[in-house]
Amino acid sequence: MDDKISLLIVEDEPAEQAAFAECLQNECQIELVGITGSETEALALVDSYRPDVVILDLELQEGDGLSLTPALTDPSRPYSPYVLVTTRTENRHTLDMLRDAGVGFIYDKNIERYGPDQVLRGVKRMGSFLKGRRLGRSGEAAAEKEAAKLRRERLIEELCAEMEDMGLCRRRKNCRCLVWAVYYQLQHREPLSLGKELYPMVAKELHCEPDNVERNIRSAIEKAWDVRNERLDLVYARFPLLVKKSGKLPTNSELIEAFVVRMRRKHAQ
Structure with a gap:
């Protein structure tokens, strides 16, 4: 056992x-x-x-x-x-x-x-x-280290569930890239530069190239905003400011920022 x-x-x-x-x-x-x-x-x-x-x-x-x-x-x-x-x-x-x-x-x-x-x-x-x-x-140091790891695991699990609610699959690379991008941005008070800071962090975590991270996050947005997505109404309700009359999709930066705002509000309640 x-x-x-x-x-x-x-x-x-x-x-x-x-x-x-x-x-x-x-x-x-x-x-x-x-x-x-x-x-x-x-x-x-x-x-x-x-x-x-x-x-x-x-x-x-x-x-x-x-x-x-x-x-x-x-x-x-x-x-x-x-x-x-x-x-x-x-x-x-x-x-x-x-x-x-x-x-x-x-x-x-x-x-x-x-x-x-x-x-x-x-x-x-x-x-x-x-x-x-x-x-x-x-030991206190070891306990604190493990507690921090537990908090990280909880947040990653919560973010994965958020993505699944939007119609994304947690096992797919596009979902994982978006999850880790939001996670790392949540760890910093000031917005990180996507190309110079955030994408390289995610790439290191997922063992891929920064350009691949950018493409996968874009793919996640296209999937979530697809008219065939059964969860599209939830996506619109969750991020109303990203729903554009022109039908234009939000940028990577816009969705990551909106997600960070959502999660901080959620945990501040």
Whole structure:
């Protein structure tokens, strides 16, 4: 089990429990330590099995997923897992409370692409990293380094989800280039020069040439603004200032800047 990602699922809907169990049947990277719909039992299972990751449904019949979240992520506890929340709520106050509590990522059950397989991909992405983070707790410097790495992973995951909402595929190079361009620009207060600073940073991250980064971001814009994109209405709603009467697509700089503004506002709420 040491080589696997240990997982606890806190979900009280039988259909959801069965769906997760089915997805995990042939899964060699994840070790399921328990499925429960009880808040009390969830805390007991965390203390007993110390799972790397907990999938937590916010709407529980027995107990409250919202109150369970800070208990799971409380740094004073001897052991705290990485928490992925699944929910149907659209209440902004509730979502902000979850982020403040240190939830790793929130999966919206209302979105068409939601499913156990999608959530389990998030488990895989974060589980192995969590093992490394705990090894670093022996020293403050190591712990801070791992905490910074975790924040980076969370932000990259959030940006990937944003791109998927716009109809892009996270595995494609055009999406990855745009994700990393927004990420690196978010790390700087002043706008970076695309050609001299930003594109080379992304190119180094993705092991390609700066010119290739520029072309791929352009490709991502063309894909998102394509009239055949089923998510086009969401793209327009998310970036209304980039919708031009002439039909002209936004530039790379315009979209990256708009994305940075969106993410900073989102995290400032």
